[in-house]
Amino acid sequence: MKPDNTVATYSFTVRIIHWGMAVLLLSLLLAGLTMVRSLEPWQPALLGLHKSLGTIAFIAVITRLSARLDSASPGLPQAMHPLQRAAARSSHLLLYVLMIALPLSGYLMQSAAGRPIHVFDSLTIPTAFPVNQELYGLFRETHFALAASLAVLVLIHIGAALHHGLVRRDGVLQSITLPKGKLDKA
Amino acid sequence: MNTENPPFLVARYALIIAIVGGLAALLTFAAGGLGGTGVTAQEFVDLQQGHTVHAGFRRAHAKGFCVAGEFVSSGALEPHTTATLFASQTTPFVGRLSIAGSNPTAPDLKAPVRSLALSFAVGEREAWRTAMNTPPVMAVRTPEDFFLQLSALAPDRESGKRDPGKISRFFDEHPESKAFTDWASNYQPTGSLATEKYHSINAFYLVNSGGKRQAVRWQARPVARETGIRPAPGRDALHREFFRRLGQGPVKFDLVFTLAAPEDDADDPTRPWPQSRRQLVAGQLVINSATPQAGGACEGISFDPLVLPHGMEPTRDPILRARSAAYAESYRRRAREHWLGRAGEAGE
Ligand code: HEM
Ligand code: HEM
Ligand code: HEM
Numbered sequence: 001m002k003p004d005n006t007v008a009t010y011s012f013t014v015r016i017i018h019w020g021m022a023v024l025l026l027s028l029l030l031a032g033l034t035m036v037r038s039l040e041p042w043q044p045a046l047l048g049l050h051k052s053l054g055t056i057a058f059i060a061v062i063t064r065l066s067a068r069l070d071s072a073s074p075g076l077p078q079a080m081h082p083l084q085r086a087a088a089r090s091s092h093l094l095l096y097v098l099m100i101a102l103p104l105s106g107y108l109m110q111s112a113a114g115r116p117i118h119v120f121d122s123l124t125i126p127t128a129f130p131v132n133q134e135l136y137g138l139f140r141e142t143h144f145a146l147a148a149s150l151a152v153l154v155l156i157h158i159g160a161a162l163h164h165g166l167v168r169r170d171g172v173l174q175s176i177t178l179p180k181g182k183l184d185k186a
Numbered sequence: 187m188n189t190e191n192p193p194f195l196v197a198r199y200a201l202i203i204a205i206v207g208g209l210a211a212l213l214t215f216a217a218g219g220l221g222g223t224g225v226t227a228q229e230f231v232d233l234q235q236g237h238t239v240h241a242g243f244r245r246a247h248a249k250g251f252c253v254a255g256e257f258v259s260s261g262a263l264e265p266h267t268t269a270t271l272f273a274s275q276t277t278p279f280v281g282r283l284s285i286a287g288s289n290p291t292a293p294d295l296k297a298p299v300r301s302l303a304l305s306f307a308v309g310e311r312e313a314w315r316t317a318m319n320t321p322p323v324m325a326v327r328t329p330e331d332f333f334l335q336l337s338a339l340a341p342d343r344e345s346g347k348r349d350p351g352k353i354s355r356f357f358d359e360h361p362e363s364k365a366f367t368d369w370a371s372n373y374q375p376t377g378s379l380a381t382e383k384y385h386s387i388n389a390f391y392l393v394n395s396g397g398k399r400q401a402v403r404w405q406a407r408p409v410a411r412e413t414g415i416r417p418a419p420g421r422d423a424l425h426r427e428f429f430r431r432l433g434q435g436p437v438k439f440d441l442v443f444t445l446a447a448p449e450d451d452a453d454d455p456t457r458p459w460p461q462s463r464r465q466l467v468a469g470q471l472v473i474n475s476a477t478p479q480a481g482g483a484c485e486g487i488s489f490d491p492l493v494l495p496h497g498m499e500p501t502r503d504p505i506l507r508a509r510s511a512a513y514a515e516s517y518r519r520r521a522r523e524h525w526l527g528r529a530g531e532a533g534e
Contacts, residue, residue: 026209029213029216030212030213030216033213033216033217034216035511036227036511036514036515037217037218037226037227037228037511038226038227038511039224039225039226039227039230039329039507039508039511039512040224040507040508041502041504041507041508042507043507043508043510043511044492044500044507044510047510047511112486113487113488113517114305114313114487115313115493116310116311116312116313124311124312126309126310126311127310131483131486131487132486133485133486133520133521133524133525134486134521134524134525135525136486136517136521136525137518137521137522137523137524137525137526138525140518140521140522141522141525151213155206155209155210158205158206158209159202159206162201162202162205162206163202166192166198166201166202167191167192167195167198167199167202169192
């Protein structure tokens with residue numbers, strides 16, 4: 001990991017993946033919640049899309065993590081209370097944990113059901129172990145619990161980001177949006 | 187950091203609340219059934235499981251047992267599909283014979299519908315599952331109407347009795363149910379699960395290497411002939427008869443595919459196709475063994491009919507496309523109960 005506080009913004013790769021994944025994860029949350037209730041004729045297609053895009057999200061977060069560790073990250077403004085800064089940092093860590101664990105639980109759930117994953121009909125991921133009802137129960141409920149936690153945390157994250165950008169106006173929002181390198185972060 | 191408050195502070199907070207609140211509302215709305223005015227998978231399974239929930243059991247077709255065997259393909263379907271299990275080869279399967287209903291201890295001989303479900307071991311990369319019933323057609327063509335049909339057939343909560351008036355009214359209001367009711371009035375349950383015919387009901391497409399799609403339905407047609415001998419009475423009459431029969435040798439079914447003509451509606455499960463349609467025997471299902479479902483190989487399987495190998499695709503039949511989500515909801519409920527150690531035993 002490169003030292004923090006030496007740059008005003010996240011690296012280009014981190015910023016691009018941040019926004020790409022923000023759209024992807026919100027879509028996956030909406031698709032997931034919708035498809036488990038729906039009996040409409042498009043349900044099976046949405047389920048297939050969910051599994052394909054969920055796998056893409058997993059590949060994206062691994063790329064993102066290595067890009068993040070490979071480049072310097074901006075520090076948070078000194079004007080923030082140390083506890084606030086600690087909370088911001090641990091919320092980012094938790095977001096990463098959820099972004100990695102959620103697709104994994106989806107894959108394990110499908111393995112327990114004996115269902116290989118077909119990613120856009122071009123890549124097949126075989127099941128990890130034989131059919132197992134207890135494990136299906138565990139991973140199915142885990143998938144829901146992680147998804148619900150992600151949804152709540154993302155809402156808080158967005159609220160905090162907008163607070164930084166609109167009320168505090170301290171350069172934190174710009175650190176993930178603007179490509180500009182020179183921002184007043186004092 | 188700008189120490190002074192920015193202008194329009196209230197408007198800025200209002201915007202933040204609107205964005206976060208809007209997203210929260212959208213997610214909540216999705217969790218409550220976005221897109222679709224009809225019945226949800228949860229409501230459907232609630233209806234199927236009835237007033238008494240049998241923890242750990244399938245919410246439909248709860249009573250059954252596991253079978254295992256192999257599918258010996260004849261190769262007859264090879265020109266129509268790239269699915270490898272229809273090439274000349276042998277594929278092991280795990281299956282389940284069951285009766286309709288949510289009660290895992292229901293008397294075998296009272297069930298109106300008998301079923302055979304199969305899960306083929308096509309490898310770690312592919313799977314094929316099918317769940318078949320004795321009727322050749324459905325009474326209705328949408329999940330909403332099927333929900334109404336099951337509601338009309340459900341016994342009254344207080345009296346525990348069905349309302350014949352409600353039932354006949356339902357069928358009167360649904361003329362598309364004619365082929366089904368004709369079948370039901372002529373149907374003679376056989377003396378053995380080994381001598382029934384089990385139908386896919388819904389149609390599917392076979393897809394060949396040239397990309398050509400052929401609509402098909404299939405049925406498992408018994409090789410053993412019906413003797414007319416009634417099974418020894420008892421709650422588990424059909425189960426016992428089947429296990430005894432297996433002691434004498436394998437139970438076999440021909441897996442027969444009916445090929446639709448262009449004028450047949452593949453998306454309508456209420457309409458039978460004419461008798462004259464071409465039929466191909468894809469191969470033989472040879473059942474070699476049977477075990478109780480508790481702890482058996484079929485117990486943890488959800489026989490979702492949309493689990494298809496390459497070379498097979500679903501039609502647009504709304505009933506078929508509704509099944510996946512409902513099976514997943516039932517699977518979720520029973521798997522959760524098993525995981526938490528809350529699954530009951532048949533008989534409780
Ligand atoms: C970060 C990525 C993902 C997100 C945000 C996500 C989110 C969700 C959500 C919110 C649900 C609905 C849960 C409920 O209401 O109970 C769901 C269901 C589901 N997810 Fe994911 N998921 C992700 C990745 C995956 C992956 C990679 C797979 C499999 C390869 C997968 C497979 C499934 C399946 C099969 C269901 C439906 C289960 C059922 O029908 O009962 N998900 N997902
Ligand atoms: C699913 C949605 C989202 C997830 C999972 C997510 C996750 C993250 C993570 C993990 C970081 C740390 C930097 C990194 O490694 O990428 C971050 C930074 C940031 N995100 Fe998001 N984000 C999401 C959506 C949003 C949205 C919609 C906004 C704006 C309204 C936003 C604003 C920010 C800001 C301002 C930062 C920089 C914070 C700092 O440096 O302390 N994020 N986000
Ligand atoms: C909208 C229509 C339908 C709905 C909502 C529905 C719902 C269900 C549900 C919830 C289960 C329990 C699944 C489990 O826990 O594993 C089930 C099992 C079953 N269904 Fe359906 N079903 C429908 C149509 C059909 C049709 C058309 C057939 C026959 C061709 C069929 C045959 C079966 C069989 C054989 C089983 C038992 C499978 C086993 O042994 O596990 N169902 N159904």
